[in-house]
Amino acid sequence: xxxxxxxxxxxxxxxxxxxxxxxxxxxxxxxxxxxxxxxxxxxxxxxxxxxxxxxxxxxxxxxxxxxxxxxxxxxxxxxxxxxxxxxxxxxxxxxxxxxxxxxxxxxxxxxxxxxxxxxxxxxxxxxxxxxxxxxxxxxxxxxxxxxxxxxxxxxxxxxxxxxxxxxxxxxxxxxxxxxxxxxxxxxxxxxxxxxxxxxxxxxxxxxxxxxxxxxxxxxxxxxxxxxxxxxxxxxxxxxxxxxxxxxxxxxxxxxxxxxxxxxxxx
Amino acid sequence: xxxxxxxxxxxxxxxxxxxxxxxxxxxxxxxxxxxxxxxxxxxxxxxxxxxxxxxxxxxxxxxxxxxxxxxxxxxxxxxxxxxxxxxxxxxxxxxxxxxxxxxxxxxxxxxxxxxxxxxxxxxxxxxxxxxxxxxxxxxxxxxxxxxxxxxxxxxxxxxxxxxxxxxxxxxxxxxxxxxxxxxxxxxxxxxxxxxxxxxxxxxxxxxxxxxxxxxxxxxxxxxxxxxxxxxxxxxxxxxxxxxxxxxxxxxxxxxxxxxxxxxxxxxxxxxxxxxxxxxxxxxxxxxxxxxxxxxxxxxxxxxxxxxxxxxxxxxxxxxxxxxxxxxxxxxxxxxxxxxxxxxxxxxxxxxxxxxxxxxxxxxxxxxxxxxxxxxxx
Ligand code: SF4
Numbered sequence: 001x002x003x004x005x006x007x008x009x010x011x012x013x014x015x016x017x018x019x020x021x022x023x024x025x026x027x028x029x030x031x032x033x034x035x036x037x038x039x040x041x042x043x044x045x046x047x048x049x050x051x052x053x054x055x056x057x058x059x060x061x062x063x064x065x066x067x068x069x070x071x072x073x074x075x076x077x078x079x080x081x082x083x084x085x086x087x088x089x090x091x092x093x094x095x096x097x098x099x100x101x102x103x104x105x106x107x108x109x110x111x112x113x114x115x116x117x118x119x120x121x122x123x124x125x126x127x128x129x130x131x132x133x134x135x136x137x138x139x140x141x142x143x144x145x146x147x148x149x150x151x152x153x154x155x156x157x158x159x160x161x162x163x164x165x166x167x168x169x170x171x172x173x174x175x176x177x178x179x180x181x182x183x184x185x186x187x188x189x190x191x192x193x194x195x196x197x198x199x200x201x202x203x204x205x206x207x208x209x210x211x212x213x214x215x216x217x218x219x220x221x222x223x224x225x226x227x228x229x230x231x232x233x234x235x236x237x238x239x240x241x242x243x244x245x246x247x248x249x250x251x252x253x254x255x256x257x258x259x260x261x262x263x264x265x266x
Numbered sequence: 267x268x269x270x271x272x273x274x275x276x277x278x279x280x281x282x283x284x285x286x287x288x289x290x291x292x293x294x295x296x297x298x299x300x301x302x303x304x305x306x307x308x309x310x311x312x313x314x315x316x317x318x319x320x321x322x323x324x325x326x327x328x329x330x331x332x333x334x335x336x337x338x339x340x341x342x343x344x345x346x347x348x349x350x351x352x353x354x355x356x357x358x359x360x361x362x363x364x365x366x367x368x369x370x371x372x373x374x375x376x377x378x379x380x381x382x383x384x385x386x387x388x389x390x391x392x393x394x395x396x397x398x399x400x401x402x403x404x405x406x407x408x409x410x411x412x413x414x415x416x417x418x419x420x421x422x423x424x425x426x427x428x429x430x431x432x433x434x435x436x437x438x439x440x441x442x443x444x445x446x447x448x449x450x451x452x453x454x455x456x457x458x459x460x461x462x463x464x465x466x467x468x469x470x471x472x473x474x475x476x477x478x479x480x481x482x483x484x485x486x487x488x489x490x491x492x493x494x495x496x497x498x499x500x501x502x503x504x505x506x507x508x509x510x511x512x513x514x515x516x517x518x519x520x521x522x523x524x525x526x527x528x529x530x531x532x533x534x535x536x537x538x539x540x541x542x543x544x545x546x547x548x549x550x551x552x553x554x555x556x557x558x559x560x561x562x563x564x565x566x567x568x569x570x571x572x573x574x575x576x577x578x579x580x581x582x583x584x585x586x587x588x589x590x591x592x593x594x595x596x597x598x599x600x601x602x603x604x605x606x607x608x609x610x611x612x613x614x615x616x617x618x619x620x621x622x623x624x625x626x627x628x629x630x631x632x633x634x635x636x637x638x639x640x641x642x643x
Binding site: 077081121 | 626627629631633634637638
């Protein structure tokens with residue numbers, strides 16, 4: 001039996017196929033104009049990877065901001081629950097997840113079954129999210145992928161506000177104008193984002209076995225600075241950390257399938 | 267058309283035919299803010315009390331010329347409506363120092379003076395002690411003298427007791443409707459109940475009673491709120507009037523079965539005790555009724571009330587509603603969530619702008635919270 005999880009986020013669409021508790025296909029790509037177009041396309045890619053047809057999927061679960069707009073999804077779960085279960089699937093020792101996505105960050109505490117015990121999300125402000133990193137990289141004149149590399153070369157982070165993306169951008173512009181080294185500004189940005197995330201983690205009781213997921217988790221400098229800010233070493237994951245939402249959705253698809261087979265209400 | 271259709275229409279309109287008809291019969295309309303203004307006094311003076319709200323608000327651009335963006339969206343939207351002329355049918359407004367934002371609303375309203383008649387500020391103490399009660403009594407007497415002069419009438423004990431009887435009847439009907447949600451099959455959703463509250467707080471009390479009697483008859487006849495409730499919710503917090511917001515909560519699978527909001531239990535719980543002195547009876551009831559976060563000396567009482575109602579109504583979780591920049595709920599929601607956690611009652615604080623956007627993120631929070639609560643069971 002094959003189960004599909006689709007995560008339509010604000011910047012990327014992801015899909016995962018599960019068979020017998022193993023990931024048999026996965027893919028992520030930038031979102032398209034609509035959630036449906038993104039879902040269609042990313043699903044097409046994983047099906048092609050696995051050499052399957054959509055009819056062969058037993059059940060599909062959607063998550064992410066576009067979760068309610070996917071007609072072929074049989075159920076949906078919030079991205080909070082999906083990140084919880086996805087990371088738990090990837091490493092059973094995980095109990096706390098720091099997820100930094102395109103436009104939100106969340107801290108999720110899970111129990112020994114991967115179910116959410118507590119969570120906190122950022123407010124409407126995008127500071128500290130993937131989108132703000134993208135904007136700051138552009139202001140700094142570097143590719144997003146290079147921002148982390150730049151920051152890792154610095155030992156002297158320059159002060160950058162952690163209050164709001166606009167103030168962060170103004171600080172970066174001012175530092176550039178003052179002729180400061182871009183490496184140190186980049187480092188200032190990653191430290192500032194780390195402080196922002198650290199303040200979010202203070203709102204829940206962190207449980208040992210902390211991991212990081214989401215697109216920003218691929219930025220080595222941000223990861224290093226968050227580890228320093230909250231004083232932990234992140235637990236590694238067996239799968240791409242950007243796929244945790246989709247992976248969790250696929251796990252929920254399997255759970256939902258079993259529940260329906262057992263005669264539970266839908 | 268069921269009575270709930272008419273109620274919904276009333277809830278979504280700023281003014282209504284009931285008010286127009288009352289005006290033609292010689293009863294002016296007097297707006298008031300907050301649950302600490304005794305409507306009975308306005309009614310006994312021959313006017314129709316009208317609970318101020320931002321229903322139908324078109325934005326805050328005019329309100330923002332007087333308020334800063336660090337003021338809550340309730341006061342910004344209400345003033346905006348006032349400046350657009352939406353409340354020109356009013357003959358006066360009784361303001362109240364519910365919070366500093368509301369206090370400032372009075373200043374701005376007085377300064378901008380839209381065509382809404384008189385502006386009166388009722389100062390209500392921020393506590394429930396004997397000294398506070400005595401001071402509140404003085405303020406009510408002062409309000410009484412103002413209304414007598416303004417409407418060229420006398421607030422006799424007979425008139426006041428007559429008004430008390432009508433408002434007690436209205437409270438009793440609302441209480442019975444609210445209590446119907448104790449049962450497992452919930453006859454009326456939280457959104458419908460809020461519509462009812464919005465409607466009956468802007469029509470003459472006599473018409474409100476008639477509407478409530480019809481609503482209650484429908485409920486007694488076996489009305490069922492059809493949506494299947496995954497979770498039973500208790501809602502508390504500061505200014506909350508958006509039907510769309512409760513719809514968001516309920517469309518995700520919850521049903522609001524009880525509350526402690528101004529347009530809810532805080533309005534109708536506990537009747538005025540009939541006795542010797544009507545102003546003393548009103549003072550006792552209004553100052554010492556189920557309190558709101560502005561009453562600094564009753565945090566423990568509010569928490570105890572939430573716990574009691576959660577247990578009585580079989581609620582699974584508590585939603586703490588807060589408007590961005592609401593000074594009253596900032597501390598309250600923090601304390602409440604910590605206290606409720608001690609009693610193993612799950613809660614979430616939802617911060618929003620009145621009639622604001624951000625629905626996507628709110629939906630995610632709500633769904634994630636429901637999933638978290640369901641995981642516990
Ligand atoms: S929402 Fe809060 S700050 Fe605004 S008027 Fe109500 S109590 Fe005052």
